[in-house]
Amino acid sequence: MxxxxxxxxxxxxxxxxxxxxxxxxxxxxxxxxxxxxxxxxxxxxxxxxxxxxxxxxxxxxxxxxxxxxxxxxxxxxxxxxxxxxxxxxxxxxxxxxxxxxxxxxxxxxxxxxxxxxxxxxxxxxxxxCGLLKADEPAPASDRDRRDKNFDSKKIWLHPGSGSKRKNWDISNFKRVGEILASNRKRIEFILGPAEYFMTDMLKKDDPDRIVHRISDLPELLSLLRTAGGFIGNDSGVSHLAAFLGLPTVAVFGPSDPQRWKPSGRSAAAVRPDNLDCRPCFETNSENCDNAECLNRIMPENVVRAFYRVLK
Incomplete structure (x- = not known):
């Protein structure tokens, strides 16, 4: 073998x-x-x-x-x-x-x-390297790896990433949650250890907002598998959510979705069109002052993209 x-x-x-x-x-x-x-x-x-x-x-x-x-x-x-x-x-x-x-x-x-x-x-x-043949078709990431009884109305929002440069403003994630909640979705936030500081930002204007502080990958995996969808930044968590089969939308600012868009059965990336600059995350050490690549992304556009992948 x-x-x-x-x-x-x-x-x-x-x-x-x-x-x-x-x-x-x-x-x-x-x-x-x-x-x-x-x-x-x-x-x-x-x-x-x-x-x-x-x-x-x-x-x-x-x-x-x-x-x-x-x-x-x-x-x-x-x-x-x-x-x-x-x-x-x-x-x-x-x-x-x-x-x-x-x-x-x-x-x-x-x-x-x-x-x-x-x-x-x-x-x-x-x-x-000769480990695959050129005529073999590309893999179809079409498998749903969620729990059998996942909650289709529960949507995870993850406002963090491996770099603050890639983070869409947390107020935008709150607004996305409000819009989805008005459509009878159950919104819950997840934060990794490096993002625990966001807890107060999420709870300040709504103490009842549900926030999960994840401590390790088994806990993250277990939670992701229970939900009907995921919205986050360009992050490892977004890639994992898409692989698991969750309808996934990743917000891209300075990073390039042509290179890093999550792969899955139903995944999409949102980034503004007609920008005067190219993705700079891998070539520059800092974002530009106005960061239009992030600031021009409207919560309503992200919600629309989410409902497209949800179908």
Whole structure:
């Protein structure tokens, strides 16, 4: 039975973007292990994306960045028919290749000059490495992975992201919630540990507003699966929600939806048209002063986009 090992150092958004490719690879490699952050590996296994996971935080894997890997790591690497390294490190590839010659190095993200979606980038490189055939169709992210008895009226709103630069103003999320609530939707907010400070902003004008302070990925996964839809910024949580099959709308400002739009059975990105500038998140260290890419997005437009993906 063919076995594949995937090494990935990215955070939730980058890692979730690889899920469709891993599922396609499962057709050729029934056993796929992931070497990544412990929490992400457990997530992949719980979703039946991967069959086994190894925590990259483990001290023995630090030896991958030395001239000679730990003997236990060598035994692990030899156990796989193919190895994929999502990394920019040629030295890492050389080290792994000393133990197992069947190594494919893929840059985790397409070059910033390329207008190519992350999923297309990954698949084109898997074809380059001979792990997929060029005539194989792109994956259809059409599976609904929510709980069987999910609440169709419950809508998650997530006003955070991995960077404050990408965050649509929280007042806009409140307004989206008000509009949806007027249409008999049940609105609940979710916040990660780095976003707990937003709790007071959400509760100040409405103490009854429901806010979930998420502490880990299992809790996030469990909650996401219970709802009828999701609206958030360009974030890892948005990518996960879309993969799970929730009707998902992601608000894009300085980042590029052509490269990072979430993939799923019913997902959309909202960004203003006819801007005088190009997405700058990956090329500039700061947003421009007026940040029209975010400020010109109206809550009503986001709600309209949500009802389109909800159908």
């Amino acid at each position: 063919a076995k594949l090992l995937i090494f990935h150092q990215g955070a939730l958004g980058d890692f979730a973007a690889v899920f469709p490719a891993i599922l396609r690879l499962r057709e050729n490699f029934p056993q796929i292990a992931v070497l990544c952050q412990s929490s992400l590996g457990k997530l992949a296994c719980s979703l039946n994306v991967a069959t086994q996971c190894f925590p990259s935080e483990s001290a023995i894997f630090a030896s991958l960045y030395s001239d000679r890997p730990d003997i236990r790591v060598q035994h692990l690497l030899r156990a796989y028919d193919e190895i994929i390294l999502f990394s920019y490190s040629e030295s890492l590839k050389r080290t792994v290749s000393q133990v197992n010659k069947n190594v494919c190095l893929i840059f985790p993200r397409p070059d910033v000059s390329q207008q190519i979606h992350i999923t297309a980038h990954i698949f084109s490189n898997l074809i380059r």
